[in-house]
Amino acid sequence: EAGVAQSPRYKIIEKRQSVAFWCNPISGHATLYWYQQILGQGPKLLIQFQNNGVVDDSQLPKDRFSAERLKGVDSTLKIQPAKLEDSAVYLCASSPGGAGSEQFFGPGTRLTVL
C-alpha cells in the first residue's frame, strides 16, 4: 500500500514570495491534515479536512495561508506572502477517520524562508 506522498521535499524562498505544497493521501482515507512543525517542537495542526470539507482550521493564519482539498483526494497548502517565521517542515497526514484512528504521515516539505 502506497503511503502519503508530498512534494516538493525541500523549498527555499525569499520572504514575501509565495509557495505551494502538494499532498496525495492514502487511497480511501477520508480525513486529511496539514501540520506545521518548527524545529525542536511538536507538530501543530493547521487544518483538517473530512472528504473535501473543512473540519477545523482554527490555527490556520488565514491572512497568508490557504488550503484546499480537490475532489476529496489531493490537497494543496499555499503561503502568500511568506514570512521568516514560516520556516518549518510542513507535514501532511491522512487517516481512515473515526476518533482515535491512526494518522499516517507523509515525509514532509522542509521550507526555508530567507
Next chain:
Amino acid sequence: GQSLEQPSEVTAVEGAIVQINCTYQTSGFYGLSWYQQHDGGAPTFLSYNALDGLEETGRFSSFLSRSDSYGYLLLQELQMKDSASYFCALSGFAGNMLTFGGGTRLMVKP
C-alpha cells in the same frame, strides 16, 4: 485550549527500560496517542489509549489515567534504533485532530 507537557530529554542504556511521562490540560478529549519521530523522518504511530489503563504493543506500552491527567509511554529492552523523539498527543471529539506535546528526545547509549 489544550496543552501537554513532556520532559525534553531522556537518556537510557541499551537493554534497559525507560518511561516517558506526559501530563496534559484539557477541557475534554477522546484519547491519548503516542508517536515516534526519527531525525529528518515523519512521525509514526506507536500506541493509543481511549480508556484508563495499560495498552501493550510488543516492546512498547502506554498508560492513561484521566483522573490524574497523566499518561506515559514505556519502552522495554531498549535498542539503539529507539533513539528518536517521542510525542504524546490528544485526540479531540471533532474527528481525530491531534494536539501534540513538545516531544521527548530519547538517547539510547551502548
